[in-house]
Amino acid sequence: MDPLYRSLWDDVDGCDTHDAYKILTRLKLSSDHDPELHRAIEAIQVMEPGQRTHYPNLAEIGPGLPATTWFWTNWIPRGAITILAGWPGIGKTYVGLHLAHCVTSRTAAPDGAELDLRSGIALYVDAEDFLPDLYFRAQTWQMNLNSFFVMQRPPRDLLDFTKPEYQDELTEMCFCLRPDLLVVDSLSMINSRGENSIEEVRSILAFLADIAQQFDTALLLMHHLRKPGKRVTTPVTMHDLRGSGHLVAMARSTITLDLLKTGPDDDLNAPRRLQVQKKNRGRMPDPLAVHFTDSPATPDVAELTFAPVNTVLTAPATKTEECSHWLLNTLTAQGPLAQAKLLQLGQPLGYSRMTIQRAREKLNGQVIDTLGAYQRGNQWRLADDESDSQP
Template sequence: MARDLGTKGGYVTAYLNDVDFDALAEVNERAKLAKDLRIARQEFHADHPPAKAQVMLTRASDIVAEPIVWLWPGWLPAGKLSILAGSPGTGKTTLALSMASIVTTGGAWPDGAVFREPGNVLMWSSEDDPADTLVPRLMAAGADRDRFYFVDQVTDMDGELLPFDPALHIDLLAARLEAIGGVRLLIIDPLVSAISGDAHRVNDVRRNLQSIVDLAARHRCAVLGISHFAKGTKGSSPAERVVGSGAFVALARMVMVAGKDEAAERRILARAKSNIAPDDGGMAYAIEMLSMDGLEASKVTWGELIEGSAREILGEVEQDDEERSGQDEAEEFLASLLSSGPVRTREIKSDADGAGYNWKMMQRAGSRLKVEKRKLGMKEGWEWALPKGTAPEVDTKNPELYTVSPSGSNVPFRNHAGFQGGDFGNSPEGDIGKGVDSSEKSGDGGEI
């Protein structure tokens, strides 16, 4: 052992002479400090656990309930996205401008509801020129043009003018809404232009439309997006006919559809989908051309209220010539059948089946002829009769006969009693008794 140390002693001495003990002490001090810091960190986290991602909850009792605010009650909600869709030539943009004119001036909506708080309207359109098309239509509709703004261009950070793109510039538009104030309605024509990706992909549509939905809610501003029907969808559910992904309809709280009877120049506006109001019923309208100081412009003239679902209302005006001819024949058949007096619906159905007419055609024919639908008794079924003045009104065989007039109000047939709801059994008229409270008088009689 001593011999080994003696032999190597010179090397050890030389090695130790080269060691920097001050630097070594500093390294040891740093190591000790790092250890102390590590221990301190562990102790801190033991007393202060790190924040974790979590779902935030809001108690229902902490939310203040609010009523839906409407610009047009039952049709155009404030703070929501609505869609107006239809085939080319139905006058969708003219319809939107007709609504906008009421928003800028106040006054009565087509169904008689009164709008008392006029406000500003913004519109972005990529399809029509403001100077020769949109402004003349506003003039024809009687709009307050001082309250109507067209979205035109945007400026970048360098002050350069760029075209407005609803898929990119919604945040900038929101800032302008805030600056103007009092904006009650924003029209986007067409709505599909707000999608930067594929309008048929759900994720792309939801991502882009969400900013518009948020804008509407934040500013209590109604947003009306104009859209088209997809090709080859005639006869299907109206809401499903809106072009693009189903996310358009899913995000909209109201979907209105416009249709046109090419032969009769009759047009309709109907509610195809609503999450916050009835989703049936419609309005008839016509498009008129006006001449004003050398300007030509289209204008909406509103007509009567229409009952029925959007599918039924659209189906009525979208029939082709062959369908229309068949319906006309069905109407003549029913008029002939009822010409001698009231006929039970079971007999009508049987005769119609034999003649090749389905019950839906008979219902449409009855609606056109304004037939009166009469309950014979709780278990006796129904009879149809032509309106007053075209057929005998008194049925001496059935003294308890009741009449439900085409207008929907209760009309006494003999004993001045109203129609009472009840169980009508399995009749060919369909489920007319479902949902009718026997304690109430019905104002409709059901779709029979």
């Protein structure tokens, strides 16, 4: 509120509406030579003196807010974004296709729960140009293809959801089809500038969130994790979603898919673990083991079966592996710490100085020094702390 506006407002605020109107009208007639005074008078006339702006409270807003409903109870809500994150090649597309199969065949969820199905339609956004393989897998599984719709990537172009024409196409498809499940595969391929353009990614997430809410659909967004020193055999933790804070904040539920370790050696054919890492409402469901077995029809296609993780014989973590997870979680929660402080925190848990040092080495550069290993004031910090602080 500039001084001129405030001065005029104070002059007329105590008057009744009729007197204030007369004062402002006389001033306005004599203000043609003063554009600034003319503007201030018009601004005051829009809001009558004595009038106060009404700001709605939660008691007024609350009854009109949409209630949370679950497509897959405690896993995937309707009307919001759900992230499915994992290392490239871990099997996220298989899981997304399996959920589409559950919808089109009107069968139960992977944990046996009943899905909230209405149209029985699944819509798959194929931004990665994977349609031939999707079709081959769907045929092998004998999916109901009449209820499975695909938004295809255009020839020699990206399916860029920063462009209005692609937003309009998806909006129209959702309006006409009313899908129970919308799978977007993947975030990195629906933006011509990739996931590094934070502002464009936020714009796309806002568009997808609006689509999910407007059509009350379950929206599953695939997200490829990429971290230095990480491989497909590395377990996924919430730390691995650091740097994707804007993405996780927009999602109502965040699910990860990683490899279950069943022996001392890495086995790329071992079962996967499907786990909810973060959600805003309801209890955290028990993680599921996902078994990939060759289809009897063709060994080039896997069939998925699900079971509680505790039914799979997993190899116990070594002391160094346990310490590695502890070290990541501690630095994620508390930020940079001196090695002496880490030793103080770790010793009650049975982690010696040597174990903590080996745990850091096992993390392959994910933990670095702030100054130098032997410099006064040096601390250990996560290598991606600086990138995470970007807007």
